[in-house]
């Protein structure tokens with residue numbers, strides 16, 4: 001839905017005056033977006049009270065006065081369910097907020113006292129922070145805008161490793177029988193599309209991340225619509241001219257038309273309404289989850305993130321571009337759920353994240369965009385303890401597993417570079433998931449969320 005012109009103009013002016021910031025919280029499904037947003041709102045609302053934000057100078061210096069949720073720019077989009085998330089985290093026993101099923105928006109008005117007072121503002125100033133949340137599954141649709149049906153079909157087959165191929169076997173067998181030039185049979189296409197959706201769901205269950213199209217996994221209000229009845233065609237030759245000349249009712253032309261419809265009517269509006277005009281970005285990656293899932297998934301994650309990051313617009317801004325075509329001029333990449341490992345492993349976790357994102361990081365360096373890599377826990381679920389075994393002291397974690405069992409454990413070492421085959425053969429990973437911490441409405445415990453906030457908005461709170 002488009003905003004009224006006056007509102008857009010107002011937003012542009014505020015943005016120009018540095019009083020408004022749009023932050024992209026980017027992450028695949030289960031990477032920790034909702035937890036991050038919930039904790040961000042929670043910390044800023046408790047700023048100046050008991051929130052621990054020592055790494056954010058405005059907070060440390062007592063200049064951060066707090067934050068309020070205010071009326072968001074687009075009233076037709078649901079509001080980010082902060083209260084629901086907090087309710088889940090504060091019940092007994094506490095549980096994690098549900099996976100996100102649709103889009104929601106949030107505008108926070110942050111009040112602070114500028115470090116140096118000028119005649120242009122009084123005692124306090126405000127920064128409007130625009131955020132939004134969405135199901136991670138939908139994010140992988142963005143790269144579809146830069147491709148077409150033929151290229152996509154070929155890429156899906158080429159990029160799949162043996163485990164992934166095995167999950168697609170049933171669909172592949174059914175799709176291989178289709179002749180691209182034959183007349184399309186509706187019922188048959190619907191059935192094969194369902195096989196394809198099933199293969200995607202199985203891949204997600206098995207821990208894969210590179211899953212397109214995202215709405216097949218989470219159709220929202222598109223359940224059963226013909227626009228979701230397409231799939232890549234296996235074995236297509238790279239002969240665009242011949243394929244494009246096939247009659248409109250052929251299998252190939254029908255599937256290609258549905259792909260275009262999906263691209264233009266579903267992905268493009270999603271991109272246009274929500275993924276343009278970001279000033280800053282944080283990319284959240286569940287590195288430990290990918291280690292748990294094994295080598296093929298790890299590569300699949302690197303691949304998914306690299307293609308994904310091509311959908312964003314990076315670069316330094318001039319005053320004009322800042323008003324009319326804002327670009328991401330600063331970026332954080334974060335390994336989430338760092339509370340799953342002991343603190344001395346955190347630098348290794350960050351190094352591994354940088355190795356995983358090596359390709360996109362090269363492009364960002366070229367575009368001269370400052371990037372900070374860190375590991376964080378939006379909501380810290382464990383406490384650090386020390387155990388002594390045979391006279392040797394070592395760190396350990398105390399937490400409650402999702403089944404409610406209290407444990408004291410050393411979760412293991414994180415490799416500080418991309419693990420090679422020998423490494424995978426020698427050791428597997430099993431980082432345990434924990435129940436969220438018991439909190440009673442106070443600020444949520446976290447690890448380095450304040451460092452992330454400082455990097456992303458500290459300069460705007462000067």
Ligand SMILES: Nc1nc2c(ncn2[C@@H]2O[C@H](COP(=O)(O)OP(=O)(O)OP(=O)(O)O)[C@@H](O)[C@H]2O)c(=O)[nH]1
Pocket residue numbers: 027028029030031032033034035036096097098099100101134135136137336337338339340376377378379380381382433434
């Ligand atoms: N221990 C710990 N677990 C976390 C943390 N953040 C997220 N998790 C775990 O990761 C799961 C997924 O987090 P979400 O915030 O729901 O992830 P999301 O990116 O919003 O996922 P989608 O909504 O499915 O796209 C949670 O249910 C928790 O189990 C954290 O800081 N610490």
Ligand SMILES: [Mg+2]
Pocket residue numbers: 033034035098099100133134135136
């Ligand atoms: Mg979510």
